[in-house]
Amino acid sequence: MKNHKIIILLIIVTHFSTAWPLYAQNIKAFEADVCIYGGNCAGVIAAYTAKKMGKTVVLVEPGNHLGGMTSGGLGYTDIGNKYVVTGLARDFYRKIGQHYGKFEQWIFEPKVAEDIFNEYAKTAGFTVLMGNRLIKVNKNGNLLTEMVVENSLKPTAHTNIIIKAKEFIDCTYEGDLMARSGVSYTVGREANGQYHETINGVEVMDGHQFPDGVDPYKVPGDPKSGLLWGIANISLQAMGSGDKKVQAYNFRITLTNVPENRIAITRPENYDPQKYELLLRLKEKAPWKSINDVLIISKMPNGKTDINNKGGFSTDMIGMNWDYPEADYETRLKIREDHETYTKGFLYFLGNDPRIPANIRNEMKQWGYPKDEYTDNGNWTPQLYIREARRMIGQLVMTQQYCQGKEIANDGIAMAAYTMDSHNCDRQVVNGMVKNEGNVEVGGFGPYPVSYRAIVPKPAEVANILVPVCLSASHIAYGSIRMEPVFMVLGQSAAVAACQAIDKKIPVQLVDIKAVQKLLKNNPLADGSTPEVLVDNDDTAHVQITGDWKVAQSGGYGPTYFIDTSKTGALNSVKFRPEIVKSSNYNVYVYFPKTKNASAKTHITIFNGTNTTEKIIDQTTIQVEGQTSGEWVSLGSYYLSKNKQAYVQISNENANGTTVADAVLFVPSR
Structure with a gap:
C-alpha cells in the first residue's frame, strides 16, 4: 500500500490539473506561456496569477507538496508589518482566517496551509508537475527557451520532460533555474565595504550566543583532546569581512501536546x-x-x-x-x-x-x-528551512541602505518591513571560549519598497526570467526581505510582469513598472473583483485631522499611527474618507495596534453618506496574536455609494486612556 501511494504521488500531473490530464509514461514535452519552477508559496501565487491573467501555465515542483515553508512548519508567520502583505498574499491569510472563524489569521497548522495552496491550484486549473527537478536548460542567445526535468525521486523511472515557455519564473529557495540559465549570483556574505554597509560579513553579537567561559574541548582545558562536535576548527576573521558561509538552516518543528x-x-x-x-x-x-x-x-x-x-x-x-x-x-x-x-x-x-x-x-x-500532519512523511516536515542560498546579482542590489530608508527604490513591486535578520553562520573558538558568529538582528525601520530591478537579471544574461525568491540583495538586506508573505507578493508581481512581457513581446527588463503597479492595485486578487479600500493615517489626501495628535513611528499598520493621551480637554478626531469606486455593501474594520494604557472607550462614528452610526470600542479587550503589531476590529457592514462621501471618524470623546487612530479598511462583500 505504501508503494502504491508513492506511485500516485509521482504522477506528473496532479489530480487538480485540468490543462493536460496525461500521465508520466506518455508525456515527453510541455509548452506554455509561463513556466514556474518551485511550488513554494511564491510559486503557487505566481502560477495562480498568470493563469487568471489568461496565460497557459506549468508549475514544476521537485517535491510532492505545495507551499514550501508556509505549509512546511512555519505557521507562526514572520511579518514585520501587515501593511506590506497585499494582494493574493493577504488573500491567503484571509482564507486561513476563514478556516479558523476569523477575519484573518497568521498562525496556522501546516495541513491547513497546504489545503489552501492546493485549492489555489485547483481553482485556477494550471498544470502542476510534481516530483520533477531541473537537470538542464537550453537558450537561444539571451532567451531561455526550455528546461529539462527528471523524476526527483527515481531519476531513471521515465523519460525526461522538456518544458518550453515564453517566460520563466524561478521561485525556488535555491535559485537553481536562475543559476543554470547563466544569471549572475552570489553565495554567502559580502564584506561591509562592498555596498557601504555596517552589519554584513563576519559579526559576533550577543543574540543566540554562548555565555562567556564555555570550554570548547572534549577534555576541558586540553586543546589536544580536540573540539566538541559543532565547533569549526578555523580562526575568527576580521569583523565585517566577507566569506561564502551561509546562515544556519533548521526545521520549523510541528509537535503536539494533545x-x-x-x-x-x-x-x-x-x-x-x-x-x-x-x-x-x-x-x-x-x-x-x-x-x-x-x-x-x-x-x-x-x-x-x-x-x-x-x-x-x-x-x-x-x-x-x-x-x-x-x-x-x-x-x-x-x-x-x-x-x-x-x-x-x-x-x-x-x-x-x-x-x-x-x-x-x-x-x-x-x-x-x-498524527494528522505530514502523514506521507512519517509525521515530519519534508521542507528544510533554506533561509538563504544563492542570491541573484541583478540590475539593482537591495542593500542595508534600502532597508533603513537611506535609499528608496522608485520602482517598487512589493514592500518589506522585517528586521534585518541573519541566524548564526559559524561556531568557533574565540579567546579560548565557544562563540557563535553571524547572528544579526537590527530593525527600527518602517516598510520600504522592493525594486522590480531586484527580481530581473542583467539584460545580456537572460531576457525572459524573473527571480522573486533568490532576488538581488546583499546578505543582510535579504535577511529582511526573505519572509514568506513578501515572497508571495513578489511572486504575484513577477507573474504580472511576465504576462506584460508576453503581451508586449518585450524583455522583462523593459516591462512598464507603472502598469504593473496599477494592475496590482486595481486587480489585487487577479480575478477582476472590486478591490478593498485601505485608508491609512499617512494617506493625507483621504485623512482629516482635528486637534493635536502625536505620531508613533513604529508598531502600527504602515509607517506611522496617531495617538492621543489627553483623555480630557479639546475633542481630537481623525476622519478616514474612502474613495469608493463601486457602490456595494462593505465590511468596515478599524486597526488597533498594541497600546500601553489603551482606552476602554474609543468613540467611532461611521457615516455611509446618508446615515450615521456610533460605536464604542474597548481597546483593552483586543487580543493580538502572533507577530502582528495589532488586529482589525469589525465595525459592521454598510452600504457605501460611489457618489456619496462616506467616512469613519475616530475621536477621544470620553476616552479614559490612550486613543489610537491608525487605519480603516473597507472590504466589499463578495
Whole structure:
C-alpha cells in the first residue's frame, strides 16, 4: 500500500490539473506561456496569477507538496508589518482566517496551509508537475527557451520532460533555474565595504550566543583532546569581512501536546548524544529554568507548535550547510537528512538523556509528533528551512541602505518591513571560549519598497526570467526581505510582469513598472473583483485631522499611527474618507495596534453618506496574536455609494486612556 501511494504521488500531473490530464509514461514535452519552477508559496501565487491573467501555465515542483515553508512548519508567520502583505498574499491569510472563524489569521497548522495552496491550484486549473527537478536548460542567445526535468525521486523511472515557455519564473529557495540559465549570483556574505554597509560579513553579537567561559574541548582545558562536535576548527576573521558561509538552516518543528494526536519522540537512527555535549556545557553556565530556554515554542491551533531555534545551542545546525546552495541533488539530500537526524536527536536528547534535569525531561515528554500532519512523511516536515542560498546579482542590489530608508527604490513591486535578520553562520573558538558568529538582528525601520530591478537579471544574461525568491540583495538586506508573505507578493508581481512581457513581446527588463503597479492595485486578487479600500493615517489626501495628535513611528499598520493621551480637554478626531469606486455593501474594520494604557472607550462614528452610526470600542479587550503589531476590529457592514462621501471618524470623546487612530479598511462583500 505504501508503494502504491508513492506511485500516485509521482504522477506528473496532479489530480487538480485540468490543462493536460496525461500521465508520466506518455508525456515527453510541455509548452506554455509561463513556466514556474518551485511550488513554494511564491510559486503557487505566481502560477495562480498568470493563469487568471489568461496565460497557459506549468508549475514544476521537485517535491510532492505545495507551499514550501508556509505549509512546511512555519505557521507562526514572520511579518514585520501587515501593511506590506497585499494582494493574493493577504488573500491567503484571509482564507486561513476563514478556516479558523476569523477575519484573518497568521498562525496556522501546516495541513491547513497546504489545503489552501492546493485549492489555489485547483481553482485556477494550471498544470502542476510534481516530483520533477531541473537537470538542464537550453537558450537561444539571451532567451531561455526550455528546461529539462527528471523524476526527483527515481531519476531513471521515465523519460525526461522538456518544458518550453515564453517566460520563466524561478521561485525556488535555491535559485537553481536562475543559476543554470547563466544569471549572475552570489553565495554567502559580502564584506561591509562592498555596498557601504555596517552589519554584513563576519559579526559576533550577543543574540543566540554562548555565555562567556564555555570550554570548547572534549577534555576541558586540553586543546589536544580536540573540539566538541559543532565547533569549526578555523580562526575568527576580521569583523565585517566577507566569506561564502551561509546562515544556519533548521526545521520549523510541528509537535503536539494533545495525547490522542501524539506520537512519542523516539530515539532516531544514527543517534549520537555527543553532538549535544555543548548544550550541557552551556547549561553549566546558564542553568535550566524550563524547556523554553532552548526552544522557541510558538503555540499553534489545536495544540500544535511551530518550534524555532533559541539561544546558543538549539535546532539550528550551525556551520553544516555551507555546501548546500551549490551542491548536487544527492549532496543536498544528505545535508537535509543530517539536519533531520540532528533535530530528531536533539528532541530525544532533551527528553531522555539522564544528564538533563528531570523536570526538563518531563516537560519535553509532553510533546510528540502529530498524527494528522505530514502523514506521507512519517509525521515530519519534508521542507528544510533554506533561509538563504544563492542570491541573484541583478540590475539593482537591495542593500542595508534600502532597508533603513537611506535609499528608496522608485520602482517598487512589493514592500518589506522585517528586521534585518541573519541566524548564526559559524561556531568557533574565540579567546579560548565557544562563540557563535553571524547572528544579526537590527530593525527600527518602517516598510520600504522592493525594486522590480531586484527580481530581473542583467539584460545580456537572460531576457525572459524573473527571480522573486533568490532576488538581488546583499546578505543582510535579504535577511529582511526573505519572509514568506513578501515572497508571495513578489511572486504575484513577477507573474504580472511576465504576462506584460508576453503581451508586449518585450524583455522583462523593459516591462512598464507603472502598469504593473496599477494592475496590482486595481486587480489585487487577479480575478477582476472590486478591490478593498485601505485608508491609512499617512494617506493625507483621504485623512482629516482635528486637534493635536502625536505620531508613533513604529508598531502600527504602515509607517506611522496617531495617538492621543489627553483623555480630557479639546475633542481630537481623525476622519478616514474612502474613495469608493463601486457602490456595494462593505465590511468596515478599524486597526488597533498594541497600546500601553489603551482606552476602554474609543468613540467611532461611521457615516455611509446618508446615515450615521456610533460605536464604542474597548481597546483593552483586543487580543493580538502572533507577530502582528495589532488586529482589525469589525465595525459592521454598510452600504457605501460611489457618489456619496462616506467616512469613519475616530475621536477621544470620553476616552479614559490612550486613543489610537491608525487605519480603516473597507472590504466589499463578495
